[in-house]
Amino acid sequence: MIKKIVLIGGLIVIVLGVIFGLPLYNLHYSKIDGSEDQIIYIPTGSSLADVAAIIDETGVIEESTFLDYAGKLDFTDEKVEPGKYQITGGMKVKELVYALKNGNQEIKDTRITFSFCRDVYEMAGEVAPAIEADSAEIADYIMSSETISKYGFKEETICAMFLPDTYEVGEWDMSAEEFVQFMADQFKEFWSNEGEGRGNKLKELNLSQSQVSTLASILEAEQGLVTDEWPKIAGLYLNRVKDGWKLQSDPTAKFCWGDSLKGVQRLLDEHMKKDCPYNTYIYPGLPPGPIRIPSKKAIDAVLNAEKHNYYYMCAAPNNTGLHNFAETYSQHMANARLWWKYADERGY
Template sequence: MMNKGFKLMNYLCILAFLLMLHSCTSISAYFGGKKETLNQNNTEFYIPTGTGIEALKMLLIQHKIIDDVDAFQAVLDYKEFGNKKIGAGKYIIAPNTEYKTLINGFTQNSLDNGNKEVEVEVTFNNCLHIRDIASKVSKQIEMDSATFVDYILSDEILKKYGFNEAKIGALFLPNTYRFYWDTDHVQFIEKMASEFKTFWTADRMTKLKQVGLTSQSDAVTLASIIYREQDKYPEEWKTIAGLYLNRVRNGWLLQSDPTFKFCWGDELKGVERLTYEHRARDCPYNTYIYPGLPPGPIFIPPAAVVDAVLNAENNDYFYMCAKPRGNGLHNFAKSLAQHNRNAREFQNWIRNR
């Protein structure tokens, strides 16, 4: 009997100790959870992919969001919050947020996002090529630029989306998009492919055939030339589109200055006067040498310019020349004689300027 009583007493002591320990843990978690963050204004906070508990605490201290690591850890322990529960991404931490609310916000949900994770706006306007897109986008989300370029230019991915390396820029429509900050290169490209499919409606595909182009990338390529010719006055886009389509249909060289400039890359930066020597560079994109459209876009044009191509003006123009006064507008001509008069007028203005 004595032995049984002794065992019972031990059991009760252990149970009491565990209850006390649980009570202490609960009390620590309760008071820890009531502690508030230090920030007095809404604060942007980023959690990189793969961040663990220790790194998270360090980031919060470095950004002066928490100052009591023990209290923060007590809440983590009580919630059994492990590394796998951390939702990477961008957060906006409100002033004086309680620790328990902060941790709940960081908790990864069934969509693999943090409960309070917020989206960011991503834009990539004025890009010459894929590497430009990679550079700009990687500054706005967690995506790695080099990984993006290697991935999008791989044979497998080019084949998947139906492009080659020269034409792949046509997949990307410059705009402002919303992403979670921890978006990677695969997710970004999938989103762009979805936007591409949404843009190319049945109506646009019908118009593509009506203007005599065979693929979406052809429309984007022509739009890229138009935009490089005219990026100030959208009212000229449809006129220029009609002019270039006239040249394409009649088998004429496009003779677009932006295409031979593209062949030179950065070498013509700062050069004000372009010469026949510049035009003579042998390159597949030089439309003074090669007929038809270039192999692919020479710029990533806005979607509105693509629509201008699809809704091109039905005109008889074959020539264009900058107007005098350097305002960025053009004179258009149906005949070479009229074009030569326009060109002389512009050259006289240049000489007398």
């Protein structure tokens, strides 16, 4: 009889152990499915249910199971932190919940890169895949009157604040506003008078930051092959600006036509006559703003322009991408005739 009681008692203990002990064991020792590391993105404003659905899509743990564990570990809607997270293959479910709850495995290696962009909209398209804000949000925020006014630009010049490069921004969950502020800080640092002394050089040229960027954009569009020519071309344009001449830059005339002249290598007289404030064949001085987002190198080429007496340039007839420079119109016309002959022979 006593043995029977002991046996029954033992069975009761085992059953109670299974009932109460197994869930506790699972809570602390159960592992997710899969051995491969995975990356997940938790958008801003996500609820716990949203997180569970995102986790479910990875296949490492079912939505309902994750919510059950989250409830036991005090992971609530209020504690959801947006970001880019790594799920380590074979990690414990408890570790996964705590990682998301406390941000332990948030990856802060986000970098943004953009270059050779025609405008803010194209730049936003390159940046958006790297951060949470989408391209429309970024472009709309930049081009809003409030943002333009906040940073002291005009609609035509706001693109000058965005300097092409690769930047480490850390967290993935960056909003459009945070991105713009980040770029404003980079712009301020670039133009500070420390290091390269750009502030002093700017004063020497008697131009604004936006005007330098505008000239740099023309420079970059004019000579896209041999950047070593940039300082010389910049000096030529600055000579014309100083003396009140028209820049007569082909890229500015082409800019006025939008995409309709895309791929056209040789502009004709009719292309130079389109009335547009950016057309430097019609209007003297610099256009209202950049015709593309210029690189830091092009900006520095303007700030470090060569001092010379050149006022004219023409493509050299040798397919090198270089130019022949001239001080006088007669010299320039001699160079131009050589180019026209060269171009005609090749059907340009």
